[in-house]
Amino acid sequence: MPMKDADFEAFCKEAKDIPLSDLSTAYFRSQGVGFFNIEDNSINVTGKELQRWMLWCVYYGRPKEEYPLAMNQ
Template sequence: MKTQGLDVFYDSDFEQFLAEDHDAATLKKDTDDALRTYCSMFHEPFFNIEDTSINVSDEELYRWVSWCIFYGRSKDEYPLANRETPASADDPDALDDPDDLLLADFAQILEEAKAYEHADMLDNIAIAGEFAIGFDFAMLSCRELGITPPTQLLQSMMGSPRCEKGSHAYEIGNTLLRKAKATDADNEPPETVVRG
């Protein structure tokens, strides 16, 4: 982590704040340094021995702690902190909105493409409940990054009442679906001709 202490002034964005490359040893050291800094900033440890809810990769943990330090916000405010908390089947009001789940799937695709800023932005849009804007942002990001989401995910988005006809999400989603269908048709094996 590029830091010289808690009083350092960061004039660059979050991605520049993160160290560029990690091997296993460097990532562990940077994460340990970040956890100590978090403890100093918030006067509490990042991990609570009774809390078993944190189950993320080493790289994501480093991003999470670094995000808290960079923005001066607690671990509970991280956009992805509560994404995987299952809703209670006994409480219908606690069930996630289907469009919220769709945006989480798009955010996951962006994360896997290492487009972390896009994924964070999409998570913040979802938290605000702006699903139509989220679909537009997801589709624009996918187009910009050359990502083709799975056909089933595109169809689910297109079936949402929040995916409005004429919106970026609608137009780009239709284009990607047509492209996927054309690709599938090109990959079908030729018919076998049986001659008697």
């Protein structure tokens, strides 16, 4: 899935004020697991990057490991 999908970009603009806690809940509901796992290595991204990552997962219904930039984290 391309990172510059116009529909996804519009979704991000509309969802810019959604708290990370709500995105975490939406991720759990769609994937059946939490986005954060205390046994995993920590995610080293800015809050804005984390929000985009979580929005991507929720929008596309994909797990965090499939995020195109996940390998860079």
